[in-house]
Amino acid sequence: xxxxxxxxxxxxxxxxxxxxxxxxxxxxxxxxxxxxxxxxxxxxxxxxxxxxxxxxxxxxxxxxxxxxxxxxxxxxxxxxxxxxxxxxxxxxxxxxxxxxxxxxxxxxxxxxxxxxxxxxxxxxxxxxxxxxxxxxxxxxxxxxxxxxxxxxxxxxxxxxxxxxxxxxxxxxxxxxxxxxxxxxxxxxxxxxxxxxxxxxxxxxxxxxxxxxxxxxxxxxxxxxxxxxxxxxxxxxxxxxxxxxxxxxxxxxxxxxxxxxxxxxxxxxxxxxxxxxxxxxxxxxxxxxxxxxxxxxxxxxxxxxxxxxxxxxxxxxxxxxxxxxxxxxxxxxxxxxxxxxxxxxxxxxxxxxxxxxxxxxxxxxxxxxxxxxxxxxxxxxxxxxxxxxxxxxxxxxxxxxxxxxxxxxxxxxxxxxxx
Amino acid sequence: xxxxxxxxxxxxxxxxxxxxxxxxxxxxxxxxxxxxxxxxxxxxxxxxxxxxxxxxxxxxxxxxxxxxxxxxxxxxxxxxxxxxxxxxxxxxxxxxxxxxxxxxxxxxxxxxxxxxxxxxxxxxxxxxxxxxxxxxxxxxxxxxxxxxxxxxxxxxxxxxxxxxxxxxxxxxxxxxxxxxxxxxxxxxxxxxxxxxxxxxxxxxxxxxxxxxxxxxxxxxxxxxxxxxxxxxxxxxxxxxxxxxxxxxxxxxxxxxxxxxxxxxxxxxxxxxxxxxxxxxxxxxxxxxxxxxxxxxxxxxxxxxxxxxxxxxxxxxxxxxxxxxxxxxxxxxxxxxxxxxxxxxxxxxxxxxxxxxxxxxxxxxxxxxxxxxxxxxxxxxxxxxxxxxxxxxxxxxxxxxxxxxxxx
Numbered sequence: 061x062x063x064x065x066x067x068x069x070x071x072x073x074x075x076x077x078x079x080x081x082x083x084x085x086x087x088x089x090x091x092x093x094x095x096x097x098x099x100x101x102x103x104x105x106x107x108x109x110x111x112x113x114x115x116x117x118x119x120x121x122x123x124x125x126x127x128x129x130x131x132x133x134x135x136x137x138x139x140x141x142x143x144x145x146x147x148x149x150x151x152x153x154x155x156x157x158x159x160x161x162x163x164x165x166x167x168x169x170x171x172x173x174x175x176x177x178x179x180x181x182x183x184x185x186x187x188x189x190x191x192x193x194x195x196x197x198x199x200x201x202x203x204x205x206x207x208x209x210x211x212x213x214x215x216x217x218x219x220x221x222x223x224x225x226x227x228x229x230x231x232x233x234x235x236x237x238x239x240x241x242x243x244x245x246x247x248x249x250x251x252x253x254x255x256x257x258x259x260x261x262x263x264x265x266x267x268x269x270x271x272x273x274x275x276x277x278x279x280x281x282x283x284x285x286x287x288x289x290x291x292x293x294x295x296x297x298x299x300x301x302x303x304x305x306x307x308x309x310x311x312x313x314x315x316x317x318x319x320x321x322x323x324x325x326x327x328x329x330x331x332x333x334x335x336x337x338x339x340x341x342x343x344x345x346x347x348x349x350x351x352x353x354x355x356x357x358x359x360x361x362x363x364x365x366x367x368x369x370x371x372x373x374x375x376x377x378x379x380x381x382x383x384x385x386x387x388x389x390x391x392x393x394x395x396x397x398x399x400x401x402x403x404x405x406x407x408x409x410x411x412x413x414x415x416x417x418x419x420x421x422x423x424x425x426x427x428x429x430x431x432x433x434x435x436x437x438x439x440x441x442x443x444x445x446x447x448x449x450x451x452x453x454x455x456x457x458x459x460x461x462x463x464x465x466x467x468x469x470x471x472x473x474x475x476x477x478x
Numbered sequence: 479x480x481x482x483x484x485x486x487x488x489x490x491x492x493x494x495x496x497x498x499x500x501x502x503x504x505x506x507x508x509x510x511x512x513x514x515x516x517x518x519x520x521x522x523x524x525x526x527x528x529x530x531x532x533x534x535x536x537x538x539x540x541x542x543x544x545x546x547x548x549x550x551x552x553x554x555x556x557x558x559x560x561x562x563x564x565x566x567x568x569x570x571x572x573x574x575x576x577x578x579x580x581x582x583x584x585x586x587x588x589x590x591x592x593x594x595x596x597x598x599x600x601x602x603x604x605x606x607x608x609x610x611x612x613x614x615x616x617x618x619x620x621x622x623x624x625x626x627x628x629x630x631x632x633x634x635x636x637x638x639x640x641x642x643x644x645x646x647x648x649x650x651x652x653x654x655x656x657x658x659x660x661x662x663x664x665x666x667x668x669x670x671x672x673x674x675x676x677x678x679x680x681x682x683x684x685x686x687x688x689x690x691x692x693x694x695x696x697x698x699x700x701x702x703x704x705x706x707x708x709x710x711x712x713x714x715x716x717x718x719x720x721x722x723x724x725x726x727x728x729x730x731x732x733x734x735x736x737x738x739x740x741x742x743x744x745x746x747x748x749x750x751x752x753x754x755x756x757x758x759x760x761x762x763x764x765x766x767x768x769x770x771x772x773x774x775x776x777x778x779x780x781x782x783x784x785x786x787x788x789x790x791x792x793x794x795x796x797x798x799x800x801x802x803x804x805x806x807x808x809x810x811x812x813x814x815x816x817x818x819x820x821x822x823x824x825x826x827x828x829x830x831x832x833x834x835x836x837x838x839x840x841x842x843x844x845x846x847x848x849x850x851x852x853x854x855x856x857x858x859x860x861x862x863x864x865x866x867x868x869x870x871x872x873x874x875x876x877x878x879x880x881x882x883x884x885x
Contacts, residue, residue, distance in 0.1 A: 128579035129547055131600075156872055157605045158576075160865075161546030165583040182549075183604045187575050190600075190615045197608045202875040210872075210880045457578075464574065464621055474627065476620050477662045 064088050064439060066103035070114035070406060075377035076384075076395035085114065087402040090438040095396050107441065109406050112433055115376045116394050117146025117403030119383035120358050121216075122250070122273050122318045122343035124185065125174060126153035126162055127457065131188040131465050132347040134458045138450030139346075140172040141442040143357040144405030144432040147393055149383075150176040151250055151273065151318070151345070152219025155184035155192075156203035159211070167214050171437055173403070175387065177219035177250050178204050180238040188349075188465055193221065194228030199237045205244035216387040217247040217271075222262055223254020231257065235265050242270070248388065252318070253293050255279040260304035268312030271386055274323035275315040275339050276332060281322055284420045292328030294337070301337045309337075314386050317378075319361045319419070320345030321354070326368070326418045333368055341386050342378040348458045348465070354417045359407060359430040364416050367426035372409075375430075404436040482506050482846060484521035488532035488813060493784035494791075494802035503532065505809040508845040513803050525848065527813050530840055533783045534801050535564025535810030537790035538765045539634075540668070540691050540725045540750035542603065543592065544571035544580055545865045549606040549873055550754040552866040556857035557753075558590040559849040561764040562812030562839045565800055568594040569668055569691065569725070569752065570637025573602035574621035577629070585632055589844055591810070593794065595637035595668050596622050598656040606873070611639065612646030617655045623662035634794040635665040635689075641699070642674020650675065653683045660688070666793065668723070672730075673698030678711040686719030689793055693722035693746050694739060696732025696827060701739060708744045716744075721793050724772075724785075726762040726826070727752030731771070733825040740775055748793055749785045755866040761826045766814060766837040771823045774833030779816070782837075813841040 065087040072083035072095065084099040085092065120140070126133035130153050140148050154162040154176055167174040179185060181192040182200040192198060208215040220238035221227075227234050235251065242249040250271040253259055266272070278284070278291045288299060294315075296302045309315065317324065317339045332338070342362050344355050355361060362375045370378075384394025392400055408431040417423050435442045463471040483505040490501035490513065502517040503510065538558070544551035548571045558566050572580040572594055585592045597603060599610040600618045610616060626633040638656035639645070645652050653669060660667040668689040671680055677699045681690065693701060701722075703709040716722065724731065724746045739745075751757075751768050762768050769782050791801025799807055814837050821833040842849045864883060871879035 128582055129576045131575045155605075157549045158547045159872075160868065161579060161583065164546055165579070182607070183601055186601045186604055187573075187616065189618075190613065195608065195613060198605065200607075203872055206872055206875040206877060206880070210877060210884075461578075464624065467620055469620065469624060472624065472628075474624050476623060 062102035062104060063093055064104050065436070065441065066099060066106045067114060067404065068106060068108050070109035070112050072114045072396065073373055073376045074116055074396045075373060076116070076381035076390070077397055079396070080373055085396060085404065087436065087439050090402050092396050092398050092400055092402050094398055107434065113407045113409060115405050116380040116396050117405050117435065117437060118144045118358050118379040119147040119394055120145050120343050121149040121341055121383045121386055122151040122316060122345045123148050124153050124347035125150050126166060129158060129161055130184065130186045131461060132185050134346065134348050134351050135454045136174070137170045137172050138447045139454050141435045141437060142432065142444040142447040142451050143359055144407060144435050145172065145358050146403035146405065146435060146437045147173040147175065149216060149387060150174070152177045152179035153185045155179040155182040156200055156207045157182045158184060158186065159207050163211060163214055175214055175216050177217045178207050178215055179219045180204055180234060180241055191226040191228055193226050193230060193234040196230050196233060199234055201237045201241035201244065204241040208245035208247050218242040218245065218249045220249065221252035221254065222257055223252065224256025225254065227257070232261060232265065235262055239265055239267065248386065253277065255293070259293055260302065263304050263308040263313065266308065266313050271314045271316050273316040273318035273343070274320070275317060276325055276329040277323040278325040278328055278420070282420065284422065287327065289327040289331035292325065292331060295328060295331055299331065301332060301335050314340040316341040316343050317361065318343050318345040319350070319355045320347065321350035322419050324418050325420060326422050326424060329368055333370065338370065339378060341383045342375065343383070348461045351458050352455060354419055359432050363414070363426065363428065363430045366428055366430065367416055367424065402436055402439040405432065406434040407431060408433050480520035480522060481511060482522050483843070483848065484517060484524045485532060485811065486524060486526050488527035488530050490532045490803065491780055491783045492534055492803045493780060494534070494788040494797065495804060498780060503803060503811065505843065505846050508809050510803050510805050510807050510809050512805055523848065525841065529815065531814045531816065533812050534787040534803050535812050535842065535844060536562045536765050536786040537565040537801055538563050538750050539567040539748055539790050539794055540569040540723060540752045541566050542571050542754035543568050544584060547576055547579055548602065548604050549869055550603050552755045552758060553861040555588045555590050555861065556854045557764065557862040559842045559844060560839065560851040560854040560858055561766055562814060562842050563590065563765050564810035564812065564842060564844045565591040565593065567634060567794060568592070570595045570597035571603045573597040573600040574618055574625045575600045576602060576604070577625045581629060581632055589847070593632055593634050595635045596625050596633055597637045598622055598652060598659055609644040609646055611644050611648060611652040614648055614651060617652060619655045619659040619662060622659040626663040626665055636660045636663070636667045638667060639670035640675050640680050641670065641672025645675065650679050650683050653680060657683060657685060660685070671695065671699065675699060677701065681711050681715040681720065684715065684720050689721045689723050691723040691725035691750070692727070692730035693724060694732055694736040695730040696735045697729065700735055701744065702735060706738055708739055708742045712744070721747040723748040723750050724768065725750050725752040726768045727754065728757035728761050729826045731825050732827055733829050733831050736775055745777060745781065746785060748790050749782065755869050759863065759866060761824065766839050770833065770835065770837045773835055773837060774823060774831065809843055809846040811843040812839065814838060815840055
């Protein structure tokens, strides 16, 4: 029997199966058919990946891909396939009021698997300039749960953002209502943590399996003063990871990176890693405002952790098995186990001098970059070079929305009233 | 030369050209080619409309069709083509933040011409349960004006809703910013009038060419003030060139207000439906349905057709290309028959009004393509009704209804 696709000679890393070594992978239709040290069978298409890393397709559990319908959303499909991401999860751009548009026009037509958390705010993240939970009338636990439960193929859980900018005077109430929705829907809750609210108080309300996102975020924004890293949200005044954070982890609460435009601080990450407090999951928080600077992509975000000393198999685990488990999909995603969806990613470990930047414009030089080479999604191979034009369109659209959001009308070639 | 389409023997009413009589209409490609008492040329398709009324395609300037992205929106394409509507204008469902989705996912795939007012609130009418201008931070005159000027083929103006539910404590400040956006973009503002904000204050903030919608609403602060006569400020506004649009909807058409106004000689300038996910299966089924209510209140059919064609086109500054059968314009047409019988119409306060005539759609031609209601019945069921029922079921957290809709 001949296979549809044979990926040969790569170094395969599949943490879910404890595989790390030279393996071939065979694909039939949209399923993994075999993983073995050497597969001799014929194949309609054979790709030699000698010298490359081959992993399960990467899963980005925090991004904003509701392009056109929100000020955050970017057109993610081609971008994902060009960067090794086979499943991308929107972190709450849709609320119950505009979920159906997401389902029909974003998720259904995409080649990438596109999933979402449903925001506890009925309008989701439509409008960047205004915090979505400053007006508690937008909170809708019943409708949110109703959508999550009735569209289980697309919805993975509930989202809430818990910073002062998002909740105004409502303190912990949005989180309470989001937990209520997640309980009704029997699904995990992703909680954006931010300054202005008590993290221990938030963790108290969260349940095992819920996800803290932005774990290496600083309470400060913009350029940083000299300091020691105590500005980290998960760090106490004594420069130690807060005991409540460790207790939350012990209870089964997950900590997600969620890089984004404001949530990755080298100092905080370094302090946490020195205390062996690793993120559970790597995610980008890619959106219109972080796409070109300072996130760039999932592999680049992962490369930052590599630069900070996290070893490659752990980085791959945080981009495959761990996110699959976080969204309750470990049975079908994040592994190369035969019979699962043929989602794979091949990378080149490039050596050289690379500049990495955090959200405070702190620049560091690293020696290794994880470069995407090939993505296989549902059995179909995609090469970054073939997606170049589509990715450019993604960037152009993102720049347009960014300028409109910032009222940079000169960049849009428009003079008000002219 | 053979025509592509020949519509024969109808009674043609085209108020823009002062036509009212027996005419044939010829179409080539997507354009009107000829209107004449008798056209004898060959045609690839001939439709005999003996006994029917033939008019320019109807234009509904107030509807909510941003299905999937708002609690109000439903899928309107097939419904329009089965009810004589060739151009439908969304009254502010998109704001600047989600306009591009409206353009890409609603307008571009539709057969019906779909246009929109852009809401002064950046989130538009995403969320029915909360007033969109109770928080002024959502008001965005510059971004709104940019969107309108950047996409003039789709955007016709600015929308604001000026009743207490929508503006909270903000009075006429949302209107002021909407007019600012209208000024920056050189387009009209459509203003929803309603209870809780004094109508004279609202009208005072409007410019000639701006549109007051829900002119026969009966919830308070309506055109009769506290009395039984149309108030002076309304007459003065009309004098200044402010237009009054019907905007039927789920709550904005009151027979008593309409009857009083008509008795005063105050007739709407434009008939529109304000059709949306809740109203279209209850209070207003279609534009011919809304128009039939006016017909049975004594408005002459020719004036009704003027309101749904030439006037509607002029109000959105499209009368050079829409709302007429002038040769060279787009081949958008609607054929109706006037059914006679005993009908009962209801306003949005569940008050009945008996009627003897019903404007019943027979055929729609959009950009030269012929559509018949019977051929669209399944689509109306699957698209329009299902989309409306689905968002209503989610709004009501009605899992049982959702399960049924999925089957």
